Amino acid sequence: AQTVTQSQPEMSVQEAETVTLSCTYDTSENNYYLFWYKQPPSRQMILVIRQEAYKQQNATENRFSVNFQKAAKSFSLKISDSQLGDTAMYFCAFTPHNAGNMLTFGGGTRLMVKP
Amino acid sequence: GAVVSQHPSWVICKSGTSVKIECRSLDFQATTMFWYRQFPKQSLMLMATSNEGSKATYEQGVEKDKFLINHASLTLSTLTVTSAHPEDSSFYICSARVGRAGTGELFFGEGSRLTVL
Numbered sequence: 509a510q511t512v513t514q515s516q517p518e519m520s521v522q523e524a525e526t527v528t529l530s531c532t533y534d535t536s537e538n539n540y541y542l543f544w545y546k547q548p549p550s551r552q553m554i555l556v557i558r559q560e561a562y563k564q565q566n567a568t569e570n571r572f573s574v575n576f577q578k579a580a581k582s583f584s585l586k587i588s589d590s591q592l593g594d595t596a597m598y599f600c601a602f603t604p605h606n607a608g609n610m611l612t613f614g615g616g617t618r619l620m621v622k623p
Numbered sequence: 624g625a626v627v628s629q630h631p632s633w634v635i636c637k638s639g640t641s642v643k644i645e646c647r648s649l650d651f652q653a654t655t656m657f658w659y660r661q662f663p664k665q666s667l668m669l670m671a672t673s674n675e676g677s678k679a680t681y682e683q684g685v686e687k688d689k690f691l692i693n694h695a696s697l698t699l700s701t702l703t704v705t706s707a708h709p710e711d712s713s714f715y716i717c718s719a720r721v722g723r724a725g726t727g728e729l730f731f732g733e734g735s736r737l738t739v740l
Contacts, residue, residue, distance in 0.1 A: 545731075551714060553667075553731035599666060609720045609729050610657065613666045 510535045512602050512614035520620040521590045528575075529585045529617045531600030537561075539605040542576065542583045547616075548596040556598070559583065561605075590621045625651045625721045629732035636707055637740055644702045644735045646717030652697035653719035657729070658690075661714040670715075673700040707739045 511534045521527035533542070544556040559567045559576050566574050571591075575584045587594055600614040626649040636642050646656055654675045659667040671692050672680040679692035689711075691703040700719075704711050716734045 551716075551734045551736075553716065553718070553734075555729075609655070610669065610672060611667075611718075611729065612669075615666045618664075 510537070510602050510604070510612045512600050512612050514598075514600055514614035514617050516617045517615070518618045518620070520622055521587075523590055523592060523621055523623050525590055526586060526588045527590055527619065529587075529598055529600075529619065531583045531585070531614055533581050533583065533600070533602050533614075535581070535602065535604070537604040541603050541605065542574075543601040543603075543611070544572070544574070544583075544585045545599045545601060545613075546594075546596045547599065548593075553599075557585065587619075592621050592623060595619060595621045625649075625719070625730045627653075627717065627719050627730045627732040629715075629717055629735050631735060632733055633736045633738075635738045635740065638708050639706055641703055641705045642707055642737060644704075644715055644717075644737070646700045646702070646719070646732050648698045648719045648730075651719075651721055653700075653721070654697060656694060656700040656717055656719045658692060658700075658702050659716045659718070661716060661734075663714075667716060670702075675700075704737065707737070709739045712737055712739045 513532045540561045542559045546554045557569045571588045573586045597616045599616045601611045628647045630645045656673040658670045661667045670685045673692045673694040675694045681687045694700040718729045718731045721728045
C-alpha cells in the first residue's frame, strides 16, 4: 500500500514571496506518477503540476516547480511570486503506473497568501 | 483541459431518503471514473472505481449496498446514497481518466455537497 504524507497542515506566505510545500510518500513501486492538486474555496480540484517518476528532471509550470527526490521519496512544491489567488488547499497525490490512475492523496496543506 | 461536471452541486435531504449524484465527462469518453468522499478540512478518500459496463470496485470499508454506483455510458457515472443518514453528510467528488490507463491524467468534477437532516 502507498501512503502520502504532508507534514504542514497550514502555511502562510506574503504576496510575491516564495513558499515550499512538503510531501513525502512511501511505495515499493518503481514507476509512478506524482501530482500536486489545488483545491480553492470553490472546492474544484485543479491539477497544478505532474511528475513522472522515471524522469529525473523536475517538472515546472510557470510559477510552480517541484523538487523531486526519488531516493528520498520526497516531492515538494515551490510556488514563486505568490499571488492572492494561490490561497487554497494543496494536495499531494500518488498513483502507480499500473494502478489505472487510482490516486492516493496526502492530508493536504492549507496555504494562505497574505497581501 | 477536459471537463467533468457533477450534478447537483448541493443537495439537502431528509434522513432515510436516497440521493443520486451524477458525474459527466462533457468532452471526452471516460471508461473509468473514480468517486471520492471528503469530510470538512480533510483529504479525499477513494470510495470506489467505476468502470463503464461493469460493476464498480469498492474500497475496503465502503458499503456497496449503501453507495450504489452505476456507469451506464462512457460519459456518465452515478452515485446513489441509499437510505441516507446524517453521517453520510459529506462532499462527494468524482474524477475521470482521460486517455489510456497509466498516463496519470485525471480531471475532477466540481463536487457535490450532501447534507442529510
